[in-house]
Amino acid sequence: MKKALILIGSPRKKGSTATLAAEAERGLKENGIETKTVFLNDLKIKGCQACYWCKKNDVAECAMKDDMQNLHQLMKECDGMIVASPIYFAGVTAQTKAWLDRLFPYIGMDLSPKMPPGKKVSFIFTQNQPDARLFATPIATFMQMVGLTGLPVKDHMLACDLDTGVKPPVEDNKKVMEQAYHLGKNLIQ
Ligand SMILES: Cc1cc2nc3c(=O)[nH]c(=O)nc-3n(C[C@H](O)[C@H](O)[C@H](O)COP(=O)(O)O)c2cc1C
Numbered sequence: 001m002k003k004a005l006i007l008i009g010s011p012r013k014k015g016s017t018a019t020l021a022a023e024a025e026r027g028l029k030e031n032g033i034e035t036k037t038v039f040l041n042d043l044k045i046k047g048c049q050a051c052y053w054c055k056k057n058d059v060a061e062c063a064m065k066d067d068m069q070n071l072h073q074l075m076k077e078c079d080g081m082i083v084a085s086p087i088y089f090a091g092v093t094a095q096t097k098a099w100l101d102r103l104f105p106y107i108g109m110d111l112s113p114k115m116p117p118g119k120k121v122s123f124i125f126t127q128n129q130p131d132a133r134l135f136a137t138p139i140a141t142f143m144q145m146v147g148l149t150g151l152p153v154k155d156h157m158l159a160c161d162l163d164t165g166v167k168p169p170v171e172d173n174k175k176v177m178e179q180a181y182h183l184g185k186n187l188i189q
Pocket residue numbers: 010011012014015016017018086087088089090091126127128129162163164
């Protein structure tokens with residue numbers, strides 16, 4: 001049975017990002033894919049300490065013994081990933097950025113990717129601002145950086161005009177809910 005790992009970078013377990021990620025999970029499950037969802041906010045993940053242990057030893061492993069160890073294992077074992085984050089101050093959340101920095105072991109000094117091949121990643125982003133163009137550049141840069149590890153980007157979506165508890169719930173927006181469902185359904189063929 002193929003496995004998908006869903007990483008959620010929002011601190012809200014019932015926010016718009018988690019709701020869209022759950023729709024993507026529904027799509028994955030309909031394809032018979034086993035899923036595991038991890039809220040990054042539940043984990044203790046320090047920022048990269050720039051010790052260069054992974055580089056000196058030329059390994060796709062990290063010297064820091066925190067919750068990222070388990071996540072490294074889950075990433076290596078899965079057949080595809082979905083990373084979902086709200087936009088905070090024009091970028092991904094701090095939790096998501098800490099995760100990205102800790103992907104350093106998967107990038108060689110010559111920028112060669114070290115992630116075991118054969119898995120793709122799709123992204124879900126949410127933001128309050130209605131204009132989808134506003135943060136297009138930081139979003140594209142984030143996806144490109146994840147891609148450097150050897151995780152080819154399969155798909156991404158951005159749901160705008162969302163503010164949990166203040167604006168209409170994301171469930172009311174059938175278009176983005178369907179988009180998230182299909183993003184999940186198409187991740188692993
Ligand atoms: C600290 C903070 C910073 C935010 N910065 C932005 C921003 O720069 N641009 C934007 O459009 N929305 C911003 N938002 C709004 C969230 O991105 C948006 O409401 C998102 O859908 C929240 O996702 P959630 O419901 O999963 O928590 C910010 C929210 C917070 C709490």
